[in-house]
Amino acid sequence: MADQEFDYIVVGAGTAGCLLANRLSADPANRVLLIEAGGRDNYHWIHIPVGYLYCIDNPRTDWRFRTEPDPGLNGRSLIYPRGKTLGGCSSINGMLYIRGQARDYDGWAEFTGESAWRWENCLADFMKHEDHHRLDAGGDADAAHRDFHGHGGEWRVEKQRLSWQVLDDFATAAVEAGIPRTRDFNRGDNEGVDYFEVNQRKGWRWNTSKAFLRGAETRGNLTLWHSSQVLGLELQRGESGEPRCTGVRVERGGAEVVARVAREVILAAGAIGSPQLLQLSGIGPAALLAEHDIPVVVDLPGVGENLQDHLQIRSVYRVTGAKTLNTMANSLVGKAKIGLEYVLKRTGPMSMAPSQLCAFTHSSEAYEHPNIEYHVQPLSLPAFGQPLHDFPAITASVCNLNPTSRGTVRITSRDPRQAPAIAPNYLSTPEDRKVAADSLRVTRRIAAQPAFAKYQPEEVKPGVEFQSDEDLARLAGDIGTTIFHPVGTTRMGRDDDPMAVVDPHLRVRGVAGLRVVDAGVMPTLTSGNTNSPTLMIAEKAAAWILAGE
Template sequence: MADHSNDKQAFDYIVVGAGTAGCLLANRLSADPANRVLLIEAGGRDNYHWIHIPVGYLYCIDNPRTDWRFRTEPDQGLNGRSLIYPRGKTLGGCSSINGMLYLRGQARDYDGWAELTGDDAWRWENCLADFMKHEDHHRLDDGGDADAAHRDFHGHGGKWRVEKQRLKWQVLDDFATAAVEAGIPRTRDFNRGDNEGVDYFEVNQRSGWRWNTSKAFLRGVEKRGNLSLWHSTQVLGLEVEKGEGGEPRCCGVKAERDGERVVATASREVILSAGAIGSPQLLQLSGIGPADLLAAHGIPVVADLPGVGENLQDHLQIRSVYKVTGAKTLNTMANSLMGKAKIGLEYVLRRSGPMSMAPSQLCAFTRSSEDYEHPNLEYHVQPLSLEAFGQPLHDYPAITASVCNLNPTSRGAVRIKSRDPRQAPAIAPNYLSTPEDRQVAADSLRVTRRIAGQPAFAKYAPEEVKPGVEYQTDEDLTRLAGDIGTTIFHPVGTVKMGRDDDPMAVVDSHLRVRGLRSLRVVDASIMPTITSGNTNSPTLMIAEKAAGWILKSQ
């Protein structure tokens, strides 16, 4: 391999990772033609057709063309099972392979971040403007059905498109009515700070196509003369030099591009946006992390930051499957050549139907018990069922009601296994490792049963296939949760922000890495606690806020 590391290429800003956060950052930082910006992505261009057809997530997850194909370590909470752990490896990152669901979380999430960091910039009312700045919400289109309050919470004309789903299912409509009968109110908007209620998800799509951050923030902008995009480029580590007063300064990155080793330098900042797995891995490889871990791999310590890679949080979904009678579900529609042909034709002609589906259609936020003052459960309800992701649909009509604990207390870790940047790190989520999480798991399955047992759903004669009505005790249900639980692909927290007196905080409230100059982390890894909902759009908000800080510090 040729080594051109002495032929350094100079920029003002280097953004590592052209995913959810990186695409927006590149857009904002390069808006000023005086800023020379380099955006680096390990994956290729997002020109794979299945990225853009919504149901194509089925063909993008665990596909080396679009996914890093990580796996977790065997997990005791999952009774020794290991899970696939998808992370996007293409322009747009996870926004190119995820579920396209637009959720912000709850106001209390952001108010909690403000308390943990001592910075009111993270309070809900101060994050709302960052959400709205890039939003393009369908209800604010000409002729939209927005009420006055909606305009106070949503933006229009931004790059991040939010639309209604393009299909409904009667069996899901009736499940929603059953949820209301079980005490969950209806809602028209999950994104005003209190997401309690039941309704269909809104999605990041445009006219039946996936809307990823590459389309939203790079399309057209990529032609700016001051923005360089290096895709299919593996970052090997960070370049660090001694700065003023002996404090180390991040001055660039080492990378492998077109079979050659190269170095790119940054006169102002390097920004890691490689995600909750990639960012801590790169920090550790570069000597920034727990000193004992670095020593174990013979890596000189640049900054002893014990929190790098720790505090991993994720949403574990527990999938209950109900066999139904007299209902149209995807199981029956897609289990024949004629049915598949009809589905394909509907999408070609109208951009609607099952091929326009997000992975989940119906949503509900509620409480696992009266002990909680706020919704601590989220449902993803689907008109289909299968044994596991990637396996065939069942040959009987059924729905799946997946439920996740929004605020898990279990904490895991991401740690390098070697000095080789191409070797995946050890990912250990430690699901269900606390008594609180095990209790919520058992209680959440009982909530699912309560909804399925309501009169509105009785006409389908629902039969619980998973986990099975024979399992009733807390011990039984917790064990079954470990058997059937799967990640919902929301890893966060591994480079968490916090106060100066928090020894596990890696970045400050403006996302600057402690102990170094000119290095920030801007992605989901900086969340001190996971948001109470899907994490993609909160990551965009983080990038929007960080872009403002970076530009003001020029």
């Protein structure tokens, strides 16, 4: 296979990569190559919303990473899903449309010195690709909604096509506990309780492959290589001595080929894949590279550091007199009814996102802003992938939105096919352990309110016998699981920041012709789900790349 040359090469056809490929190839003069290690998104379970259960930890759609045994989780190791198919994580994630809080982006602007990251300047990037259901003809948008949401873009946002009385009552109980109702989590202050809005279209998952590639793939200037793994970056030193990225080495069709680039290589391989590729290519902490006999091209100590993630702590409540999925799906007749409803109407449990009801609130009075998020489901199970309990129950998962714990992503071999070591270091700070304990108390306070108490809730997990900060923090380690939001491993920062991997316009420090555009560039985790913020980052980066900035 002969070497080929392109103007832009995008590594990773996930959330950011699909949007980038679309925007960069809109000009027919730009020759764009999009490379994806996984296959096409033609697996039927990708598109049926409840199919995430069959996509996560499935080699057809998931890299199947695992974390290192984590002291904060009392030595447990977790599965760590990352999408490996067209659409990337948007093909296997929870489909939940949450932007975060205005203060997240204002903090990025202050941290980097780049005003483009301020909330009011990011809002236009969110709206540019948005297609919000309330702005449809006959929709129920109010005047303020039109100021915060877009219509006609590629990224569809819809209401969920279901409701559950037990969740409605949990929401009322949250109001009784002091959490206000909201109609919109995405105006910059997400405090409140309501059902999540989802990235679906008429009951089907709406991933970034459908949104951004389906129309663009027919462009003659856009080349897609799927089922092709990037092995490393091609780097050359110019007359100035500064290295430049001139292409990528790719395993494609059983052979190794070099794709050359005239302008830029853009890494959009995610908060795990992008730092791994940088380290394999000699860009990263010098000591780590030396450990694996990799020549140091640029000593960037921040590559693979600063890993942040949301740890969800799952409280399970057994209930009496409520319809839950546990009882509906634990018989052949119940499963048949569920399947038939989806076939005929595209509604019901098969249209469910992993979580239905959302709430943002405070773990204690010490926080002026909402610092915890709830994902509430009308079901329960011992652990992900296991059968539902045989009794009616709900799960109220809560996560610390702004954890202070920091982890790492580090290669374990020179072989790009070997998974890196992922060490999130959950609950490794006193503040995170305190928030974990307090958030479990907030869950108990909601469950005790009259609207929910009528179900005679019994706390199955973690159990009412655990009351002290120490007990609850330890139990959080026993029952906590990732909510799949890794960020920060290639974070942006000022020029004088020794741990910054990319500059505020996402160019890799010390290497010409190379950027990172994915969740890894976030200096801090957004206060909510990370898929749509990653799209916003890609939208902003695409404009900079096209402008040569």
